[in-house]
Amino acid sequence: MRAFITGVTGFAGSHLAEILLASGDEVLGSSHFGKWGFGVPAAVRQAVKLLSWDLSEGADDTVCRTVREFQPDAIYHLAAISIPSACGGDEPTPEALAINVQGTEGVIELCRTLGYRPRVLLVSSCYVYAPVSPASPFVTENSRVDPQRAYGKTKLMSEVLFQRAIYDGHLDGMVARSFQHAGRRQSPRMILPEWIRQFTMSADEPIRVVCLDTHLDLTDVRDICQAYRRLVVDGKAGTVYNVGSGVDRRSGDLLEIIQQVASTRREVIEMEPGFRQHPIADISRLVEHTGWKSLVPLEQTVRDTFEYWRARLSYEQGMDS
CATH class of the missing domain: 3.40.50.720 (NAD(P)-binding Rossmann-like Domain)
Known part of the structure; x- marks a missing residue:
C-alpha cells in the first residue's frame, strides 16, 4: 500500500x-x-x-x-x-x-x-x-x-x-x-512525558503534578x-x-507506575487537587x-518513555557543553 x-x-x-x-x-x-x-x-x-x-x-x-x-x-x-x-x-x-x-x-x-x-x-x-x-x-x-x-x-x-x-x-x-x-517523542506538555521528564531531570526534586485524581483513557x-x-x-x-x-485509568495510579519503573519515590506536589473525569x-x-x-502494556509505555527522555536530555546536555 x-x-x-x-x-x-x-x-x-x-x-x-x-x-x-x-x-x-x-x-x-x-x-x-x-x-x-x-x-x-x-x-x-x-x-x-x-x-x-x-x-x-x-x-x-x-x-x-x-x-x-x-x-x-x-x-x-x-x-x-x-x-x-x-x-x-x-x-x-x-x-x-x-x-x-x-x-x-x-x-x-x-x-x-x-x-x-x-x-x-x-x-x-x-x-x-x-x-x-x-x-x-x-x-x-x-x-x-x-x-x-x-x-x-x-x-x-x-x-x-x-x-x-x-x-x-x-x-x-x-x-x-x-x-x-x-x-516516545511526545511533547512534554502532555501528562506522561511531563512527569517522566521531571524524574529524569533531577534525582531529588519534588514532582509537580496538576491533579492525582484525573480519570482518562490512555x-x-x-x-x-x-x-x-x-x-x-x-x-x-x-x-x-x-x-x-476502553480502560478508565487514574492519574495517581499512572504516577505509581512511573515511580515503580524509576525505582525511586519522590515527594509529590499536587497543584490543583480535585476529581476530573475525561471520556x-x-x-x-x-x-x-x-x-x-x-x-502494549502501560508499564512498557512508561519504560520506553523513560528511555527516550534519558537519551534526549543527555543529547541536549551534550549540545550545551
Whole structure:
C-alpha cells in the first residue's frame, strides 16, 4: 500500500510511518517545517520522502504534483495543533482554525484533484464529546457531541467538513476519534512525558503534578497507529470510530507506575487537587469492524518513555557543553 501522511514528523505521525513501513507500505509524508524531531529512527528518515506543507495555506502546486505522482492508496490526515491548550481557551485562536479546520479543507481539496478516491482517515479527538459524569464515563460514537474547549471545537468543525465531502461523493473516508495516547517523542506538555521528564531531570526534586485524581483513557501510541492502519484497510466508509483502550485509568495510579519503573519515590506536589473525569472509549465498533486490540502494556509505555527522555536530555546536555 502507498500511504501519504500529513503531520508525519509529529508524535503520532512518526510512529505511524514506522508501523506502515514495517508492514511493507511505501510512505510519503508532509510537515509544516519538513524536518524530523529527535529520536526518529534513521530507517524512517531515509525511507519517507518529506514534503514541507503549511496546511493553513492550502496545497500548492508542488504538494499537489508530488502527491499525484505518488498516487497514494491511503491518506492519513494527522496534521494539526494537537496540544489542546495551544488552540485557545473556550474559543479557537485564528491559528487553530487555520491549521485544524482550513487545513482539513485543504486536504479534502487535494483529494479532489487526484482523479480517483484513495481511502482517507481523518484523525479527530475524544474532546468533541460533551462532558461526561463519573457515573457514566463511557462514550460510544453516537454519544452527544458538544465540545467545551477550543481544541475540541476545531476537531468537530473538521469532522463536519470531512463528512460533508464523503456525503457529496468526493471522499472514501472514515473518522478516528482518538483518545489520549503516549510514548516516545511526545511533547512534554502532555501528562506522561511531563512527569517522566521531571524524574529524569533531577534525582531529588519534588514532582509537580496538576491533579492525582484525573480519570482518562490512555493507550500506547503504537497501538493507536496500528488501529489507524486497520481502519484504512477494514473500516467502513463514512463511519466514525472511537480509538482508545476502553480502560478508565487514574492519574495517581499512572504516577505509581512511573515511580515503580524509576525505582525511586519522590515527594509529590499536587497543584490543583480535585476529581476530573475525561471520556472513556467504548471501542466495540472498532473491534467488531477491524479485530483490533491494544497489545502494549502501560508499564512498557512508561519504560520506553523513560528511555527516550534519558537519551534526549543527555543529547541536549551534550549540545550545551
